[in-house]
Amino acid sequence: MENEIVDVLIIGAGPSGAVAAGYLQQHGVNIKVVEKQKFPRVVVGESLIPRVMDHFEEAGLLEALNSYGFEKKPGARFIRGEEHCVFDFSDKFGEGWDWTWQIPRADFDKAMTDELQRKGVDIAFETEVLDVSFDGTDSLTTVRDKAGKLSTISAKFVIDCSGYGRVLPRLLKLEMPSKLDYHSAIFTHIDDVRRPDGVEGTQISFDIIETEVWLWVIPFSNGKTSVGIVAPTEYINKLSASMDNHEAIQEAIKLSDYYVARFSGLPYEFDPIRLTNYSVAVSQFHGAGYALTGNSTEFLDPVFSSGVCFATESGILAAKLAKRQLEGEVIDWDQEYSAYMKFGIDVFTTYVKEWYTGNLQELFYHRPENPDVKQKICAVLAGYVWNKENPFVAKHRNIVKNMAYLIKQ
Numbered sequence: 001m002e003n004e005i006v007d008v009l010i011i012g013a014g015p016s017g018a019v020a021a022g023y024l025q026q027h028g029v030n031i032k033v034v035e036k037q038k039f040p041r042v043v044v045g046e047s048l049i050p051r052v053m054d055h056f057e058e059a060g061l062l063e064a065l066n067s068y069g070f071e072k073k074p075g076a077r078f079i080r081g082e083e084h085c086v087f088d089f090s091d092k093f094g095e096g097w098d099w100t101w102q103i104p105r106a107d108f109d110k111a112m113t114d115e116l117q118r119k120g121v122d123i124a125f126e127t128e129v130l131d132v133s134f135d136g137t138d139s140l141t142t143v144r145d146k147a148g149k150l151s152t153i154s155a156k157f158v159i160d161c162s163g164y165g166r167v168l169p170r171l172l173k174l175e176m177p178s179k180l181d182y183h184s185a186i187f188t189h190i191d192d193v194r195r196p197d198g199v200e201g202t203q204i205s206f207d208i209i210e211t212e213v214w215l216w217v218i219p220f221s222n223g224k225t226s227v228g229i230v231a232p233t234e235y236i237n238k239l240s241a242s243m244d245n246h247e248a249i250q251e252a253i254k255l256s257d258y259y260v261a262r263f264s265g266l267p268y269e270f271d272p273i274r275l276t277n278y279s280v281a282v283s284q285f286h287g288a289g290y291a292l293t294g295n296s297t298e299f300l301d302p303v304f305s306s307g308v309c310f311a312t313e314s315g316i317l318a319a320k321l322a323k324r325q326l327e328g329e330v331i332d333w334d335q336e337y338s339a340y341m342k343f344g345i346d347v348f349t350t351y352v353k354e355w356y357t358g359n360l361q362e363l364f365y366h367r368p369e370n371p372d373v374k375q376k377i378c379a380v381l382a383g384y385v386w387n388k389e390n391p392f393v394a395k396h397r398n399i400v401k402n403m404a405y406l407i408k409q
């Protein structure tokens, strides 16, 4: 069997794999990316948050991505009946990007891999990782290409960016149940022919149907809009009992007083996709010779669009640490990688949980608005969840709960 030798093998070419590859390529590390699918491929995760821009910039991808005219996302709106709460990323606590994009991921991920290939990154598409074995930190990975041919890759370090493929968690038995309740989603892209002009037409919105049930509306610059419903799995099962996913989306749209007239009855770009019990976790984020990133580690919930941000934050950090390790430095992966990532994940977990308890919604819709509180929550929603100067980061465990309690009093 043929064997290829590289320094770092990256499994998966989604956002975490792309930024890891971009960073390592720029720093002259000998890498290879292996991707199971052919791009473009449909994948969920279309509303970004500003922190990702830091990662695209560091990975050398920002300029290329900027040239595609993806829809700019300056903030987000949360609708609850007649009440609207709009976050503007330019009005947030602390430093950081004021905008990001809302994107059809098929095109966006293809744009990233095209740019990587243009820069000379070796990406083997339609090639699946079947097995990885470790001897200390050295690894031997078995892959199968689209013709069915098996080969191996020897690498000094493996970055697992395989998303829900969860290659190393499965092979090394690291999978754990999520601490979050079971939620599911159904989504598609709709031909948005009744899109209003101006901000309303491009405004990314989350329409709260019930405390735990919401509809996402993510307009793209290509005239399509992603519409999806998120709810406890039981709710989704009931909503869609005795109907297919096509009808289920129509039922979901009917639940939204705000959007029913805009989206009812319009054609879909592809058969709606159902994602069931999507929250996942792992027992460890790294081991000798490997690091897990993105959805290969934990995925929380789509409500604050944190998924891609965690994917790129972990992808680029794993790449930086792997590079330093290859240069002979001893890396404290527990502290520099796992503890760091877990801190950010913990902050977002609190916000997700407090969203579904209703406490955070209490803060969003309390009037008059408190601009100081809003700016600090806005910084969290923008992905700046490592800035401990923000009390809504540093004291995340209690601050939302306590403020909601005071408001209710």
Ligand SMILES: Cc1cc2nc3c(=O)[nH]c(=O)nc-3n(C[C@H](O)[C@H](O)[C@H](O)COP(=O)(O)OP(=O)(O)OC[C@H]3O[C@@H](n4cnc5c(N)ncnc54)[C@H](O)[C@@H]3O)c2cc1C
Pocket (backbone or CB within 6 Å): 011, 012, 013, 014, 015, 016, 017, 034, 035, 036, 037, 043, 044, 045, 046, 047, 048, 049, 127, 128, 129, 130, 161, 162, 163, 164, 165, 166, 167, 184, 185, 275, 278, 293, 294, 295, 296, 299, 301, 302, 305, 306, 307, 308, 309, 311
């Ligand atoms: C309902 C729902 C809505 C969401 N909405 C948002 C949102 O609005 N915003 C947001 O930021 N996030 C959102 N997310 C999360 C987002 O989808 C993920 O967090 C993000 O795509 C993770 O990126 P990744 O690079 O880790 O994995 P992926 O983007 O999934 O990429 C992994 C790649 O690895 C490849 N792969 C898998 N197995 C193998 C293998 N054996 N060999 C080789 N390659 C392999 C796959 O083909 C894939 O291309 C949502 C998630 C869900 C479930």
